[in-house]
Amino acid sequence: MAVMPAIIPPPLLQLPPNPRTLLLEKCKSLRDLRQIHAHLIKTGSFLHHSTFENILECSALLLPNSMDYALKLFDQNPQPHTEAFNIMIRAFILSRFPTNAVLLFLRMLASSIKPDKHTFSCILKACSRLNSVEIGKQVHAYAVKCGLACEDFVLNSLIHMYASCGDVFDARKLFDKITERGIVTWNAMFAGYFKVESWQEVVTLFHDMLALGAEFDEVTLISVLTACGRLGVLDLGQWIDVYVHENGLQSNQNLATSLVDMYAKCGQVEKARNLFNEMASRDVVAWSAMISGYSQWSQCREALKLFHDMQISGVEPNEVTMVSVLSSCAVLGALETGKWVHSYLRRKQLKMTVNLGTALVDFYAKCGFIADALETFTKMPQKNAWSWTVIIQGLASNGRGEEALKFFSFMLEADFQPNELTFMAVLSACSHAGLVDEGKRFFHSMGSIYGVEPSIEHYGIMVDMLGRSGLVQEAYDFVIEMPVKPNAVIWRTLLASCKIHKNVEIGEESLKQVVKLEPKQSGDYILLSNIYASVGRFEDAVRLRNQMKEKGIRKTPGCSSVEVDGVMHEFFAEDSAHPLWKEIYEKVDEMMMRIKEAGYVCDVAEARLDAEEEEKELSVSHHSEKLAIALGLLRSTPGAVLRVWKNLRVCRDCHVATKLISKVYGREIVVRDRNRFHHFKDGFCSCNDYW
Structure with a gap:
């Protein structure tokens, strides 16, 4: 019978004598680690603490999914040295368990193991991750x-800890004590100011850095460019741009994106776009910076077009992108795009953050969908003072002033502190709803109860509220007695009230004052001209229009848009540029005939001044919003809501006519003018004829 040869296990390859070299060269998996660990135990090498620490470092820091093995090793060692604790503390931080790192540090102190500078550096990082300045101070x-606090290694970590926890005062005290500061130290200080948004301090610190001739890197420049964008410090941003190109740093994508963002926020949108186009690759941050720039500077159509290009490129949008897109949709009334964004958020199950939720509420409110705005607001998991302000303003501008004031009460009950923007929304609600007494009470309580000093904008809303309600003389007296000098907006607001209530005397004084401040605004002359026309002083009205021509002041034409089948159609008064203009004018004639049967009487004071007497009624019937409504009735599904956007304030005649059109045709018509929304239904308007 043949004898089988003995089966000899394969050797552990050719093992180097140094345990650290062995681990680095041969250990590629947990299985390898176990084999090497067994080998070191067999050879007796594992008893030496440095070998133990090599194994521990490999399992805790070098190999994936081996942290449990490292914990078992550490717990089995009855007397781990400082380096072993450092390895485990560092591993917990890298594994995003900073609390465990702190607990292990306490265990280290309880075991009377002396920490070294590396221990302090690591545990301070844990404090930064926990955002706990209290533990950091201990x-x-x-x-x-x-005796280690003055070690550069520890001192840099202390500065970073204080700065990242938002305690820039203590961080700066330590920073100023260092005579020789490296890039890491400077950047830690920049990061601290960045976190608390002390943008001026960032710029000042960079100037100090330049004056000292200190070295800086791309991380420094990104912080400074962000500050330049927030402050509008274009000259320093341009200096950095030159430096970047002279030193060949434009290939750094984060730095290139920061340049795009800086130029966009400083209003140099075209320069930002050129840099954006030159980027070899663009991530979501770059796309968002450019879209945000367009949105910030009211180039909303360009923002939405670029968002469309972003979708084609296959880059997934983030929260910043969506907020900017929703803001642009709100300005343009781009309902379908905004709804698509909301649908996208649901489909991707993206977290509804405060900023995103507030942007959605604002979008729906500014598109006249106040019910959707309220539903979105109610479902927001978290809200801040700005969220409450947006819904209050949305309710106010959509004709629900009393409900807006209820939400202000809810805001206070929820323990949110109102700010100056909140009071602008609250006072607007009072103004649009005719709640004069309430408005006065809120205005006087701003400083005395809530510590918010009224600004020129608050005074302007008060003038609007008083004048809109017919208290034109009181509004004028209020302007004269204001503790701040009235600006053009204040006088223009008073002038608009004079137009509503046909007050010629104060209207003339208002125009006189506003022309001193802004002499080239056509709307101011038009308002007084319309006041003259409304009281039959047509010669004065014509004289004022002639003065405009002599001064080269051109009237801003009224323009209205209506959305039909997802396409926006734009009209001017007496427009014949639309392909369906014949059908539109036939529909207008039908509309005017039907509403006359319902009691409509044309207000010829709203006609062109150069129109002949017999043409005045026809001129009024061809206002831009009437043409837009006519197309909506022609091309939309019966019963569908018509949505019209107008660049100027709705005139009195169109307001009366639209109420009757909504009744005669059984349609809800939502008109968004320069000031607010008008929801017309069954012959009534949400503004209660008070706008």
Whole structure:
């Protein structure tokens, strides 16, 4: 019978004598680690603490999914040295368990193991991750006790800890004590100011850096460019741009994106776009920076077009992108795009953050969908003062002033502190709803109860509220007695009230004052001209229009848009540029005939001044919003809501006519003019004829 040869296990390859070299060269998996660990135990090498620490480092820091093995090793060692604790603390931080790192540090102190500078550096990072300046201060005190607080390594970590926790005062005290600061130290200080949005401090610190001739890197420049964008410091941003190109740093995508963002926020949108186009690759941050720039500077059509290009490129949008897109949709009334964004958020199950939820509420409110705005607001998991302000303003501008004031009460009950923007929304609600007494009470309580000093904008809303309600003389007296000098907007607001209530005397004084401040605004002359026309002083009205021509002041034409089948159609008064203009004018004639049967009487004071007497009624019937409504009735599904956008304030005649059109044709018509929304239904308007 043949004898089988003995089966000899394969050797552990050719093992180098140094345990650290062995681990780095041969250990590629947990299985390898176990095999090497067994080999070191067999050879007796594992008993030496440095070998133990090599194994521990490999399992805790170098191999994936081996942290449990490292914990078992560490717990089995009855007397781990400082380096072993450092390895485990560092591993917990890298694994995003900073609390465990702090607990292990406490265990280290309880075991009377002396920490070194690396221990303090690591545990301070854990404090930064936990955003706990309280624990950080205790660690700082212990570092002082150990005589290690002045070590550069520890000092840099202390500055970073204080700065990242938002305590820039203590961070700066330590920073100023260092005589020789490296890039890491400077950047830690920049990061602290960045976190608390102390943009001026970032710029000032960079100037100090330049004056000292200190070295900086791309991380520094990104912080400074962000500050330049927030402050509008274009000259420094341009200096950095030159430096970047002279030193060949434009290939750094984060730096290139920061340049795009800086130029966009400083209003140099075209320069930003050129840099954006030159980028070899663009991530979501770059796309968002450019879209945000367009949105910020009211180039909303360009923002939405670029968002469309972003979708084609296959780059997934983030929260910043969506907020900017929703803001542009709100300005343009781009309902379908905004709804698509909301649908996208649901489909991708993206987290509804405060900023995103507030942007959605604002979008729906500014598109006249106040029910959707309320539903979105109610479903927001978290809200801030700005969220409450947006819904209050949305309710106010959609003719629900009393409900807006209820939400202000809910805001206070929820323990949110109102700010100056909140009071602008609250006072607007009072103004649009004719709640004069309430408005006066809120205005006087701003400073005395809530510590918010009224600004020129608050005074302007008060003038609007008084004048709109017919208290034109009181509004004028209010302007004269204001503690701040009235600006053009204040006088223009008073002039608009004079137009509503046909007050010629105060209207003339208002125009006189506003022309001193802004002499080239056509709307101001038109308002007084319309006041003259409304009281039959047509010669004065014509004289004022002639003065405009002599001064080269051109009237801003009224323009209305209506959305039909997802396409926006734009009209001017007496427009014949639309392909369906014949059918539109036939529909207008039918509309005017039917509403006359319902009691409509044309207000010829709203006609062109140069129109002949017999043409005045026809001129009024061809206002831009009537043409837009006519197309809506022609091309939309019966019963569908018509949505019209107008660049100027709705005139009195069109307001009366639209109420009757909504009744005669059984349609809801939503008109968004320069000031607010008008929801017309069954012959009534949400503004209660008070706008």
